[in-house]
Amino acid sequence: MDPSEPNAPSTTSLPAVLREALELQILEQEPEAAAGVIGAAVGEHGAAPVAQALLEATAVAFRRMVSITDEAFDLAELLTQLALDGAVPEHRLELLTEILTCAAATAGGIRPSVDALLGRLGDQDLLFGAWLGTLTGLRVASMAIEVTEAELVEDVLLAFEVFVEEPEPAE
Numbered sequence: 001m002d003p004s005e006p007n008a009p010s011t012t013s014l015p016a017v018l019r020e021a022l023e024l025q026i027l028e029q030e031p032e033a034a035a036g037v038i039g040a041a042v043g044e045h046g047a048a049p050v051a052q053a054l055l056e057a058t059a060v061a062f063r064r065m066v067s068i069t070d071e072a073f074d075l076a077e078l079l080t081q082l083a084l085d086g087a088v089p090e091h092r093l094e095l096l097t098e099i100l101t102c103a104a105a106t107a108g109g110i111r112p113s114v115d116a117l118l119g120r121l122g123d124q125d126l127l128f129g130a131w132l133g134t135l136t137g138l139r140v141a142s143m144a145i146e147v148t149e150a151e152l153v154e155d156v157l158l159a160f161e162v163f164v165e166e167p168e169p170a171e
Contacts, residue, residue: 058137099133
């Protein structure tokens with residue numbers, strides 16, 4: 001089957017996509033290339049699975065942060081500080097609030113429906129918010145646990161890949 005066909009099997013795993021996009025964004029400082037990787041993944045897997053992978057990666061970073069610091073951030077204070085620092089455009093604070101809340105819930109063991117988010121936000125805002133949330137979550141968690149974003153990204157990706165089921169060998 002031709003991989004360009006709509007029902008063709010996926011050829012790139014979401015953990016591999018996540019690794020490539022985060023390495024491009026965080027390590028190589030190439031945000032356009034990272035966005036291209038996310039866009040290609042959406043074309044291959046769909047918006048909801050890609051957003052779910054991003055939310056889960058953010059949740060792993062939050063779990064790591066809380067396990068090390070035993071503290072949590074007040075969301076309103078965090079968003080106010082991010083807006084004051086210019087890290088997040090003010091008109092995107094509501095979207096980031098929703099995404100970070102979903103990632104935090106996932107970190108706490110309650111996974112919100114990405115399909116419900118997709119219905120409320122649409123593809124573009126869901127993906128933009130999930131990517132912004134991932135980058136914000138990584139930055140906040142790395143500062144809280146006093147490691148570089150690159151170190152945290154590697155930890156998150158390793159943890160994320162552990163939960164991917166290996167395909168069973170053909171008999």
